[in-house]
Amino acid sequence: MDVGRSLTMVVIRQADLAGADASAVGAAAREYLRQTEQEKAERGLSPSLAGDALxxxxxxxxxxxxxxxxxxxxxxxxxxxxEVVGVVVVKPHGEGAEIKRLWAAPHLRGRGISSALLDAAIAEHSGTDVLRLSVWDWRTGAIRLYESRGVRAGAVVGRARPIALFPALGVDGSTGIGSAVLTRESGVGRSQP
Structure with a gap:
């Protein structure tokens, strides 16, 4: 794929984890999780992964x-x-669902891939009572994406698609990951650890 020119068309589809997509989704998860562990280590929140450590x-x-x-x-x-260039994983969670992973190939970030995946996840779960997500507070690009969809700390985005971003304090008092749960009935956010 020529990354110097604009993307042709982003196709969002269900992953075939029993077949062709298992390897690509595993590789995406590896890159996402290694990046997360590295960022946490840089902030003293976890030990650094050496080289190709598991x-x-x-x-x-x-x-x-x-x-x-x-x-x-x-x-x-x-x-x-x-070519698989992004992944979103949405897990059923109580009365709704939680966005567990949202990843786009680093060399293609800023070209609408994460936006398309997030929009698809929101659209698929628009009828659920709760759609939850969490984010590390230093992931400013992800936060900007969520904010571009109207997400605010503890806020509801439309009555048909509740979703929230809520910064919280880490165990050691540092800012870190946080989430909020919002329901259509109440429209009130409750922070979750």
């Missing part, structure tokens, strides 16, 4: 066997020129 076991399963790790989840991929 991820923590709870994450390594997503790389080795995404079909098993994401069982019961809705996994969508973004494809450009028949």
């Amino acid at each position: 991820l923590p076991r709870s994450y390594q399963d997503e790389v080795d066997d995404p079909r098993k790790a994401y069982e019961g989840c809705r996994v969508l991929v973004a494809e450009v020129d028949h």
Whole structure:
């Protein structure tokens, strides 16, 4: 794919984790999770991963066997020129769902891939009572994307698609990951650890 020119067309579709997409989704999960662990290490929140060290076991399963790790989840991929360039994983959560992973190939960021995946996830879950997400507070690009969809800390985005972003304090008092749960009935956010 020539990254110097504009993207042809982004196709969002259900991932085939029992077949052709398992390897690409596993590779995307690996890149996403290694980046996350590196960012956490830079902030003193976890030990650094040396070289090609394995991820923590709870994450390594997503790389080795995404079909098993994401069982019961809705996994969508973004494809450009028949190449998987993005993934969103949405997990059922109580009365609704939670966006667990949202990733786009680093060399294609800023070209609408994450936007298309997020929009697809929101559209697919527009009838649920709760759609939850969380984000590390230093991921300003992701926060800008969520804010571009009207997401604010503890705010509801439309009555048909509740979704929230809520910065919280880490265990050590530092800012870090946070989330909020919003329901259509109340429209009130409740922070979740």
